Amino acid sequence: xxxxxxxxxxxxxxxxxxxxxxxxxxxxxxxxxxxxxxxxxxxxxxxxxxxxxxxxxxxxxxxxxxxxxxxxxxxxxxxxxxxxxxxxxxxxxxxxxxxxxxxxxxxxxxxxxxxxxxxxxxxxxxxxxxxxxxxxxxxxxxxxxxxxxxxxxxxxxxxxxxxxxxxxxxxxxxxxxxxxxxxxxxxxxxxxxxxxxxxxxxxxxxxxxxxxxxxxxxxxxxxxxxxxxxxxxxxxxxxxxxxxxxxxxxxxxxxxxxxxxxxxxxxxxxxxxxxxxxxxxxxxxxxxxxxxxxxxxxxxxxxxxxxxxxxxx
Amino acid sequence: xxxxxxxxxxxxxxxxxxxxxxxxxxxxxxxxxxxxxxxxxxxxxxxxxxxxxxxxxxxxxxxxxxxxxxxxxxxxxxxxxxxxxxxxxxxxxxxxxxxxxxxxxxxxxxxxxxxxxxxxxxxxxxxxxxxxxxxxxxxxxxxxxxxxxxxxxxxxxxxxxxxxxxxxxxxxxxxxxxxxxxxxxxxxxxxxxxxxxxxxxxxxxxxxxxxxxxxxxxxxxxxxxxxxxxxxxxxxxxxxxxxxxxxxxxxxxxxxxxxxxxxxxxxxxxx
Numbered sequence: 311x312x313x314x315x316x317x318x319x320x321x322x323x324x325x326x327x328x329x330x331x332x333x334x335x336x337x338x339x340x341x342x343x344x345x346x347x348x349x350x351x352x353x354x355x356x357x358x359x360x361x362x363x364x365x366x367x368x369x370x371x372x373x374x375x376x377x378x379x380x381x382x383x384x385x386x387x388x389x390x391x392x393x394x395x396x397x398x399x400x401x402x403x404x405x406x407x408x409x410x411x412x413x414x415x416x417x418x419x420x421x422x423x424x425x426x427x428x429x430x431x432x433x434x435x436x437x438x439x440x441x442x443x444x445x446x447x448x449x450x451x452x453x454x455x456x457x458x459x460x461x462x463x464x465x466x467x468x469x470x471x472x473x474x475x476x477x478x479x480x481x482x483x484x485x486x487x488x489x490x491x492x493x494x495x496x497x498x499x500x501x502x503x504x505x506x507x508x509x510x511x512x513x514x515x516x517x518x519x520x521x522x523x524x525x526x527x528x529x530x531x532x533x534x535x536x537x538x539x540x541x542x543x544x545x546x547x548x549x550x551x552x553x554x555x556x557x558x559x560x561x562x563x564x565x566x567x568x569x570x571x572x573x574x575x576x577x578x579x580x581x582x583x584x585x586x587x588x589x590x591x592x593x594x595x596x597x598x599x600x601x602x603x604x605x606x607x608x609x610x611x612x613x614x615x616x617x618x619x620x621x622x623x
Numbered sequence: 624x625x626x627x628x629x630x631x632x633x634x635x636x637x638x639x640x641x642x643x644x645x646x647x648x649x650x651x652x653x654x655x656x657x658x659x660x661x662x663x664x665x666x667x668x669x670x671x672x673x674x675x676x677x678x679x680x681x682x683x684x685x686x687x688x689x690x691x692x693x694x695x696x697x698x699x700x701x702x703x704x705x706x707x708x709x710x711x712x713x714x715x716x717x718x719x720x721x722x723x724x725x726x727x728x729x730x731x732x733x734x735x736x737x738x739x740x741x742x743x744x745x746x747x748x749x750x751x752x753x754x755x756x757x758x759x760x761x762x763x764x765x766x767x768x769x770x771x772x773x774x775x776x777x778x779x780x781x782x783x784x785x786x787x788x789x790x791x792x793x794x795x796x797x798x799x800x801x802x803x804x805x806x807x808x809x810x811x812x813x814x815x816x817x818x819x820x821x822x823x824x825x826x827x828x829x830x831x832x833x834x835x836x837x838x839x840x841x842x843x844x845x846x847x848x849x850x851x852x853x854x855x856x857x858x859x860x861x862x863x864x865x866x867x868x869x870x871x872x873x874x875x876x877x878x879x880x881x882x883x884x885x886x887x888x889x890x891x892x893x894x
Contacts (some may be wrong), residue, residue, distance in 0.1 A: 328797060336797045340720045347769060351729050354766050358743035359735070365742065375746075421641055424634050427626060431638075436884070437877060441649060444876040444883065446827040448844040449865035452851075453652040456858055457764040462664050464651055479724035500645065501887060546891045557736045560829045560844075580705035583738045588834060593742055600739035607734060 343463065359604075366597035377592065385598040395574065395582060400606075402487060403572075403578040407555040410494045414551060415544070417495070418502030423532075425503070426510045439500040447497065451564025454493045455480060480565050486575035493561050498554075500549050509543030510536070549614055554606055559584065579603040634845070653870070656862040663858045678863035688867060690839075691846040695868075698757060698832075698842055699825035702764035706821050707814065709765075710772030715802060716778035717773065725775060732770040737830050740766075745834060755837035763831035768821035775820065775889045780806070780814030812882070819879050820886035826872055843868045 328336075333401050335342060366385055370378035389396050421439070425432060442450070457464045458479035466476040479489045501518030517539065521531045537544075562576045577585075583603060586596030626634070655663055657674040677876065682688045717726045745754065746802050753759040783806065791801040807814070829844040838846060847868060850861035 332797060332799075336799055338715050339798055340722075343712035343716035344722060344725055347709040347773060348725055348728060350709055350765070350769065351732050354727075354740065354744070354762070355732055355735065358740040358747075361743040362739050387752060397642075397875065414786055420637075429631075429634070435638050435642055437880060438645050440876055440880060440883060441873050442871050443887070444823055444827075445649070446829075446844055446865075446872065448827075448829045448847055449652075449869045452847060452861055452865050453648055455856075456663075457648055457651060458861065462666075462858075464669070467666050467669070469680075475700060476624045496644070496648070502886055505888045505891040508884075508891050543891050553734055553745050559738075563829070563833075564847075580736055580738060583736070584830075587742050589736060597739075597742065600736065604739055607736070 328464065333561050362597045362600055365593050366601045368594050370593040370597075371595075372591055381594070385594050386476075386602075389595060389598045389602065395577070396457045398574065399577050399579050399582040399599075402576065403556060403580070403603075403606075406487065406491055406494070406576075406578055407552060409488075410491045410498070410555050411548065411552055413491075413504045414499045414555075415548060417499045418506055418547070419498070419544075421503040422506035422510055425507055439503060443498045443500045443504075445497070447560035448564045450497055451493065451561040454489075454496075454561075455565050458489055483573050483575055485570060486566060490562055490565055490576050493565070494555065494558060497561070498551060502551055505547040505550070506540065506543060509540050509547075545614060545617075549611065552610065552614070553607065556610070579606070649869075649873075652862050653866050655858060656866045658859060660857065660859045664860075677858040679867075681860050682863045682867060686849055686864070688843075688844070688846065688864070691841055691843050692867070694757075694836075694840055695826055695843040697841075698760045698764055699822050701757070701761045702768050702825045703818055703821040705761065706765050706768040706772045707818055710769050710817070711776060711807070711810075712802070712816070714773045714776035715744055715780050715806065718777045719785070726773065729770050729773045732766055733774070737766075741831070741834050748835065754835055755840060757840055759835050760832060760840060760842070763835055764825040764828055767824050767828060767831075769819050771824060771886075772817040775817040776810070776813055778809055778889050779816075783809060812885075815879070816882040816886040816889070819875075819882050823872055823876065823883070 365378075367380060367382060367383050368378040370376070415421070425435060456462075460466060460476055460478050460481050462480070465479060469475070469477065478485050480486050517535050518531060521535045526534070544562075557580055559580045560577065562570060562578065562581050563584075566576045568589055570581045574582075579599065580603070583596050583599045586592045586599060654670070654672075656678055657676070658668070658672050659675055659677065662668040662672045712730070716722060717729075744759075748754050748759045785803055787809065788798075788801040791805045792798065796804065827844065828842075832840075832842040832845045836842060843864075847861070847864050850857050850864055
């Protein structure tokens with residue numbers, strides 16, 4: 311029995327009389343199975359990315375069919391010395407991602423801890439948590455646009471009840487970015503909460519019990535038992551959410567339109583690059599911004615996973 | 624062990640605040656979709672108003688939303704089915720043969736900003752005369768849903784013991800046969816999870832359709848902008864349109880809650 315199993319696992323067909331081509335397919339299934347999906351992704355990813363890399367070295371603009379000239383690293387020099395649009399966009403991307411991620415992780419952790427131990431209405435709370443995160447982001451942006459409308463919105467009415475004057479919210483030059491961060495936190499905190507809850511539920515009870523018997527307080531048990539055990543899940547949550555937060559586009563476009571508003575209040579790198587490509591057709595410059603943006607994302611991921619490996623050691 | 628009474632009171636209060644914060648805006652949106660624009664402007668009619676279906680009539684009749692709903696359904700459905708057809712065998716191979724580097728290539732698609740691919744896509748697909756057709760929309764949405772399918776299903780296949788397939792081989796099945804008759808039927812919960820998530824992400828996708836669709840193939844998230852004018856916004860119509868986009872997906876998610884949650888949290892507990 312054992313020998314047959316080993317033979318089978320190596321890929322030798324067991325049934326006698328199997329046609330040759332079936333045998334061939336069976337023996338080569340590793341790549342035959344993987345190839346279609348990998349070809350698809352590679353065709354849509356590797357080749358376009360290489361092209362974007364090439365475009366970033368040219369002065370391509372206007373029409374995608376127009377002739378363009380190779381300009382070397384000129385675009386990179388221009389973009390990296392552009393303090394009017396590029397660096398503010400980098401700052402906004404970092405601020406948006408950093409602040410949103412911080413709130414989402416802290417609030418998500420709090421919600422996950424509240425839902426950890428089963429109770430009667432838990433099912434209903436979980437339903438409520440699911441709704442924002444399956445809602446279409448563009449629609450969510452529009453919904454908050456109504457609520458945050460300075461004249462007719464619910465937000466200013468609520469503030470009025472507490473005697474606070476109306477705020478400009480999305481319409482204000484300095485309040486727009488924080489408001490979009492709030493919207494992002496509203497929509498995606500549930501996702502972090504669900505991931506952390508899944509992590510918490512998979513933890514064994516024993517370390518908790520041991521710490522309790524040793525007289526550890528609730529905070530001590532969270533800080534020294536739960537949190538270290540949850541660290542891998544926390545990293546996954548931060549990684550998944552962080553990448554998507556860096557790339558946020560839909561709610562920014564829905565609330566502030568092209569260019570992140572008339573003063574570029576919410577213009578992150580993604581919004582900036584989109585505008586360069588499809589509003590101004592500056593393909594060379596936009597490709598440069600995108601390559602730099604991509605490097606930033608890879609760098610952030612690398613930093614996170616490196617820290618995770620260090621933490622595991 | 625039972626939590627202390629003080630904590631239980633705190634939990635009820637805290638979770639009530641959480642639930643209200645998450646649900647109230649959605650209820651506000653749905654309520655506004657049943658109001659006239661005059662009522663939306665009137666704070667006194669926040670919750671008590673005479674509901675009207677005028678906004679929905681406008682959305683469904685004047686704005687051709689039925690067509691956009693069908694577009695969204697078709698693109699999401701086709702992208703999901705195609706992603707499952709390509710993704711299931713790939714995820715299986717990557718799981719069983721431990722092809723982590725190949726998996727990384729597919730998962731890169733989840734990391735890269737879509738804008739950085741859109742210019743080359745636009746160029747190639749407009750030369751192929753595909754821009755504005757359904758084909759290019761489905762392909763672009765697959766770019767989102769295929770990595771999702773592979774990611775979720777790799778985790779699922781990892782958790783299925785290989786012994787079951789080996790037993791089938793002993794019984795004379797080929798490897799492909801074992802995959803088709805043993806592994807796939809056993810993976811139905813995982814396939815449902817991957818399929819539902821893929822559908823939701825495709826339904827909600829905005830940027831690809833913004834660039835690659837035209838008036839005839841527009842999907843719902845792009846069509847929402849029909850209600851946003853340069854000078855003014857038709858709030859009643861806009862909220863009816865956003866409700867038409869979000870409500871179906873939220874209702875579906877409630878019915879298949881278990882799958883949605885397991886898909887969103889896939890890979891979270893393995894570390």
